[in-house]
Amino acid sequence: MTKPQSWEARAEEFSLYGFTDMPSVHERGTVVVTHGEGPYIFDTNGKRYLDANSGLWNMVAGFDHAGMAEAAKAQYDRLPGYHAFFGRMSDQTVMLSEKLVEVSPYDRGRVFYTNSGSEANDTMVKILWFLHGSEGNPQKRKILTRWNAYHGVTAVSASMTGKPYNEVFGLPLPGFIHLTCPHYWRFGKDGETEEEFVARLAQELDDTIQREGADTIAGFFAEPVMGAGGVIPPAKGYFQAVIPVLKKHGIPVISDEVICGFGRTGNTWGCQTYGFTPDAIISSKNLTAGYFPMGAIILGPELADRVEAAVEKIEEFPHGFTASGHPVGCAIALKAIDVVMNEGLAENVKRLAPRFEAGMKRLAENPNIGEYRGVGFMWALEAVKDKATKEPFPASLSVSERIANSCTDHGLICRPLGQSIVLCPPFIMTEAQMDEMFEKLEEALKKVFAEVA
Numbered sequence: 001m002t003k004p005q006s007w008e009a010r011a012e013e014f015s016l017y018g019f020t021d022m023p024s025v026h027e028r029g030t031v032v033v034t035h036g037e038g039p040y041i042f043d044t045n046g047k048r049y050l051d052a053n054s055g056l057w058n059m060v061a062g063f064d065h066a067g068m069a070e071a072a073k074a075q076y077d078r079l080p081g082y083h084a085f086f087g088r089m090s091d092q093t094v095m096l097s098e099k100l101v102e103v104s105p106y107d108r109g110r111v112f113y114t115n116s117g118s119e120a121n122d123t124m125v126k127i128l129w130f131l132h133g134s135e136g137n138p139q140k141r142k143i144l145t146r147w148n149a150y151h152g153v154t155a156v157s158a159s160m161t162g163k164p165y166n167e168v169f170g171l172p173l174p175g176f177i178h179l180t181c182p183h184y185w186r187f188g189k190d191g192e193t194e195e196e197f198v199a200r201l202a203q204e205l206d207d208t209i210q211r212e213g214a215d216t217i218a219g220f221f222a223e224p225v226m227g228a229g230g231v232i233p234p235a236k237g238y239f240q241a242v243i244p245v246l247k248k249h250g251i252p253v254i255s256d257e258v259i260c261g262f263g264r265t266g267n268t269w270g271c272q273t274y275g276f277t278p279d280a281i282i283s284s285k286n287l288t289a290g291y292f293p294m295g296a297i298i299l300g301p302e303l304a305d306r307v308e309a310a311v312e313k314i315e316e317f318p319h320g321f322t323a324s325g326h327p328v329g330c331a332i333a334l335k336a337i338d339v340v341m342n343e344g345l346a347e348n349v350k351r352l353a354p355r356f357e358a359g360m361k362r363l364a365e366n367p368n369i370g371e372y373r374g375v376g377f378m379w380a381l382e383a384v385k386d387k388a389t390k391e392p393f394p395a396s397l398s399v400s401e402r403i404a405n406s407c408t409d410h411g412l413i414c415r416p417l418g419q420s421i422v423l424c425p426p427f428i429m430t431e432a433q434m435d436e437m438f439e440k441l442e443e444a445l446k447k448v449f450a451e452v453a
């Protein structure tokens with residue numbers, strides 16, 4: 001086998017890329033990353049980039065937190081791996097479950113571990129199917145989510161994800177129902193107030209449940225703020241309107257906090273920011289500050305009791321992954337929670353969120369930015385051809401991709417999502433780094449809008 005010469009060519013020859021626009025890779029090459037410092041990453045050419053996406057939302061403590069690496073090393077030295085089957089589990093797993101219940105909105109609960117957010121959502125669906133089946137409701141299997149939601153890529157979580165790209169896989173599977181995305185600016189009708197929009201969505205939910213039959217619906221999953229859908233905070237009063245409808249019909253509410261959890265919205269949980277208490281929480285990404293692949297499901301007291309009763313009846317919950325509750329992952333998660341909550345990271349998000357918002361507001365004065373939106377340390381700008389009518393640029397112009405590419409050229413990583421540009425930097429970001437982010441993005445906006453206007 002002869003290897004091609006450059007890192008870029010080697011990457012392209014031997015890797016199958018996920019979620020990557022291949023014509024753009026063929027034209028621009030691959031950024032091959034070697035190391036990181038704080039919120040910066042470096043490529044094989046020694047070029048430095050401010051990663052305003054925290055990797056994939058998850059590297060909240062930056063790329064070189066010494067304490068994190070030490071916690072991992074100490075655990076690798078003690079017990080480098082173990083499972084959580086057959087009545088055995090590591091001490092770290094026990095401690096992390098206690099910690100997760102302690103920092104959750106619940107006074108009691110039960111935790112189950114996976115390797116990723118997708119698996120956590122899949123597992124939660126299986127928990128609901130297992131629970132309803134054991135309670136004599138095996139027909140209670142349908143799952144409610146929303147258009148534009150992102151819940152993962154495994155067959156079930158991809159079916160929950162409300163994105164057209166899943167059609168290439170023949171997904172969603174039957175029984176996954178997508179409701180209207182609660183984005184008022186884009187989906188509010190002409191002349192409709194935000195209150196009316198929310199009432200319409202609550203009515204749509206009620207109508208859907210009546211049409212399908214409440215006794216066929218297993219649960220409702222929602223991200224407090226939609227992340228990969230383009231950073232979409234819910235319309236005002238959305239959860240206060242839909243949750244009573246779900247409660248009325250006895251449908252469990254699951255908060256997918258894979259992005260929002262552990263401080264991204266300014267509180268520990270996104271559901272706290274939006275004033276609701278779900279029946280269970282899905283966590284991943286920030287759970288380990290991105291230093292280990294791990295997901296967790298935290299069942300609140302009611303679901304925990306019901307699931308426990310179901311397990312007692314069947315004598316086993318027949319589910320789990322080889323690396324569920326991996327001791328190194330748990331040790332890293334314990335350290336990450338401590339770092340985020342006790343080393344000033346969560347505080348930094350709260351302190352700098354108003355400055356972040358002010359910067360976004362200023363950038364949104366650009367005539368080709370239709371909306372700025374977000375909360376805490378997750379924000380988006382939406383590009384439009386016409387600010388007054390909200391008419392988007394033609395997709396063929398790839399405006400958001402061009403803006404992101406121009407940023408990359410100048411050492412800033414941000415993410416194009418639909419017609420939006422998304423910023424979700426590490427929680428350690430300083431004022432100066434925030435200014436650097438805004439300056440570079442502003443340059444890119446000016447350049448690209450001048451080209452396409």
Ligand code: PMP
Pocket residue numbers: 056115116117118119121150151152153223227228256257258259284285
């Ligand atoms: N849920 C949400 C809200 C997510 O943002 C993601 C990942 N972006 C997932 C689930 C899936 O997580 P993973 O990529 O770890 O499978």
